Amino acid sequence: MTTNSYDFDVLYLGSGHGTFDGAIPLAAQGIKVAVVESGLIGGTCPNRGCNAKITLESPVALAQQVDEMQELVGNSLKLDWAATVAHKTEVIAELPNFIATLMENNGITIIRGRGHFIDTHTIIVNGQKISAAKFVIATGLHPHQLDLPGRQIINDSSAFMNLKQLPKRIAIIGAGYIGMEFATIATAFGSEVTVLMRSDTALRSFHQPFVKKIIDKLRADGVTFIKNAKINSFSDDQGDKIIHYNDVEKVKVDWILDATGRIPNTTGLGLEKIGVDYDDSGIIVNEFLQTTVPHIYASGDVIKKKQPKLTPTAIFESLYLMKTFTGNTKEAIVYPAIPSTVFTIPRIAKVGISPKDAANNSELTIVSNDILDNWYRHVEKESFGENKLIFDQQKRLVGATEISNHAEDVINTLLPAIEFKLTPTQIAKVVHIFPTIGSASWELL
Ligand SMILES: Cc1cc2nc3c(=O)[nH]c(=O)nc-3n(C[C@H](O)[C@H](O)[C@H](O)COP(=O)(O)OP(=O)(O)OC[C@H]3O[C@@H](n4cnc5c(N)ncnc54)[C@H](O)[C@@H]3O)c2cc1C
């Protein structure tokens, strides 16, 4: 790669996981790299996504464990919202500096400001023109906001995670990842939570019988679900925040979270001017992650794709681009099986072929396990535990989903079996530390 005629070899727009995991090793190999960032370095995941959320959720998971082992350990835990938010701030506060230092120590130039293209080799940031041989658009998503009368009173997930005090009554609109995870957190910390659902389906991409169990558990914990709610408007009545829905109905609360999805950051980038195609789902790329302008690539959540828009996907894409830019691969991207978890209590985690798709394929076998039969799950007196494992005709694992307190660890354990298509003989050669969730999961194969 040459820098002769351009300021940089590769310029990334955005500094999230779609950028930094690959940009750092790229720069370390002597490639001249710039990263333009208009917000916090590190993007959504560390600052207002995964890391922040899991820190708030961690006491909730502990409280569940204590509740289940109550006969052994005595009282329930008392969760402290203000202390937990302060702890979350402490955990994540240094991450932007940490990531910026890693980038700079490896030779990356960080440019603070919002970038947009003026031609296919030039962007403008803070009035300054910067050119590059290649670009990576990794600008992520932003929260969708319901465009309805009174919308000024509704909030997004970042605002929730920064609340100094937890409102007594919270309404959450949407029952996707954020709606269900934040309902779990808010109710555990003592709020009265109402979830308004557009249809009668929550967590659409997860195994629905497991989702039903999560809804039943949240209901038992005091959460109200209102199905088939068509929101009309919002109003404020002397501090009461009111959601008007289905023409005549209303819910009165203290705080409203709009969790109706996230949309790609594609506007204002000058994409139309330079011929980079996109639609409402994101930037259109080919199997090399090239946009419709071949030296302009895209990475992470901003891409229109069928893979889940999650951190592991963004990391995989940024590493793939690093290998492409250094000439280490000329192959198209081949995604691994990407796992995901909804961090409710209990969790649902999944990877690979779903039970629903397997049911329509006569070559696949679905094995249902009531994992509470396993002695190890009695140690913590777990009250939820079921999984479905999908096998092909060679008895190789091709899909798995579980509902349990440890579902994310179980799916992580099973990943190599799926990714490397391990045969029963190969599976038998892997031994895990005993007794652990790893050994309890592997023995189901
Ligand atoms: C509440 C929440 C919880 C989540 N929890 C999980 C989880 O548990 N597990 C998981 O895998 N995923 C989770 N995610 C998703 C995860 O955060 C994203 O998949 C991941 O951050 C995507 O990385 P990215 O680099 O594509 O985008 P981002 O991290 O969003 O980075 C994009 C960056 O681009 C910057 N930018 C935008 N436009 C411009 C411009 N014109 N010029 C310069 N900079 C610009 C933005 O400021 C931003 O910093 C969660 C998301 C949210 C919102």
Ligand SMILES: NC(=O)c1ccc[n+]([C@@H]2O[C@H](COP(=O)([O-])OP(=O)(O)OC[C@H]3O[C@@H](n4cnc5c(N)ncnc54)[C@H](O)[C@@H]3O)[C@@H](O)[C@H]2O)c1
């Ligand atoms: N654990 C995780 O990995 C995790 C956690 C949080 C967020 N995320 C990421 O962030 C993305 C965004 O999360 P999200 O929960 O905002 O989106 P989502 O797409 O998961 O859920 C959006 C929900 O809002 C509902 N909805 C949409 N319009 C509505 C309307 N007008 N009225 C009522 N409901 C409406 C949808 O039916 C859906 O249930 C996820 O897709 C995921 O990629 C991941």
